[in-house]
Amino acid sequence: MHGNGITTASGFKTRDFDSILREIERSFDVHEALGTNLGGVHFELTGDDVTECIGGGISESDLDRNYASLCDPRLNYAQALEMAFLVGRLLGGRRGPSPSVPSLR
Numbered sequence: 001m002h003g004n005g006i007t008t009a010s011g012f013k014t015r016d017f018d019s020i021l022r023e024i025e026r027s028f029d030v031h032e033a034l035g036t037n038l039g040g041v042h043f044e045l046t047g048d049d050v051t052e053c054i055g056g057g058i059s060e061s062d063l064d065r066n067y068a069s070l071c072d073p074r075l076n077y078a079q080a081l082e083m084a085f086l087v088g089r090l091l092g093g094r095r096g097p098s099p100s101v102p103s104l105r
Contacts (some may be wrong), residue, residue, distance in 0.1 A: 001044050007075070014073045015044075017055025021086060024089045028090050039067060045080040056082055081095045 002101065003014045024041055038054045051058050051065045052073035067073075075083060 001042055003070070008060050008063065010063075012060075012067060013069075014060075014063060015053045015075075017053055017058075017079055017083070019071065020075075021052075023089065024087060026075065037044070038090070043075055043080065045075040045077075047077045047080075049078075050074060050076045051077070053079060066094075 001015065001020060004019045005013060007013055009062075020043075020095065027038055048068065049066060050068050051062045052067050052069050053075050054060055054063070054077075056079035058076070058079070
């Protein structure tokens with residue numbers, strides 16, 4: 001999460017859902033190539049319907065709708081759930097969108 005911070009032209013500190021996912025996928029790839037297992041991932045998230053991270057149905061123009069973070073942008077409940085399913089697929093050795101949840105993109 002922390003390596004994916006960006007600041008928009010309007011001054012919002014945010015993170016991009018797809019960039020976070022790509023970093024996780026690359027981490028899985030590196031561990032697979034080395035014959036090791038990824039020990040865990042860390043997310044800034046909330047169960048609230050915030051608009052702090054772009055992607056997963058939130059665009060840059062949506063950020064001011066419910067940007068509530070005082071420190072680090074968090075995935076909202078829908079983005080966090082989608083990320084959890086995608087990470088679960090990676091843990092199972094599969095890539096691509098999860099067939100069990102509708103796409104938020």
